[in-house]
Amino acid sequence: MKETVEAQKAVYVIDDDASMRESLRSLFSSVGLRVKAFGSASEFFVEKLPDAAVCLVVDVRLPGLSGLDFQEELNKANIDVPIIFITGHGDIAMTVKAMKAGAVEFLTKPFRDQDLLDAVKTALEKDEAKRKSQMTIAGVRFLFESLTPREQEVIALVTTGLMNKQVAAEMGVSEITVKVHRGNAMRKMKANSLADLVLMADMLGIRRTRA
DSSP states (O other), X not given: OHHHHHHHOEEEEEOSOHHHHHHHHXXXXXXXXXXXXXXXXXXXXXXXXXXXXXXXXXXXXXSSSOHHHHHHHHHHTTOOOOEEEEESSXXXXXXXHHHHTTOSEEEXXXXXXXXXXXXXXXXXXXXXXXXXXXXXXXXXXHHHHTSOHHHHHHHHHHTTTOOHHHHHHHHTSOHHHHHHHHHHHHHHHTOSSHHHHHHHHHHHTOOOXXX
């Protein structure tokens, strides 16, 4: 089963050097990763990413859109994919700029195969963690959207720390009504405690700010 999961992960190589692309394709394939290679950044933008953990290995100096400009375009488009930069002509300023923009690693050619594989492993783990977090949030949002508007309002208020009586005054309803809505909401949200609800509310960004 583990081998199947690993095989779903993918590395996208962007390098204008055909021999380097082939070398990296061989390296990543040897450890069971799917690999797709491109000669320029523009070729990548028409690619549909798989529903699996992915990362990019990008040469800094590319024809047309440079590696750093490509990173900037990805950020502008809210395409959050871990990037590992490789280059034969790196400098400190370039490295700092790439890392500040979120790059996982910046390797100067020639680099050790193991260093690159370690960087790819880190990048894929980062993307996998992000995907799991997004799935968790999506699940919580689905449960929250199953609540009635009143139940949603109660959740937004009780998770600020207000007592049922205070929530009732805020909403202009009876305390018993708040208790009923709160109980129904906790059941639907599958929350075992107020702490669970607070965590869920923070995930969704729905907690009201207290004056």
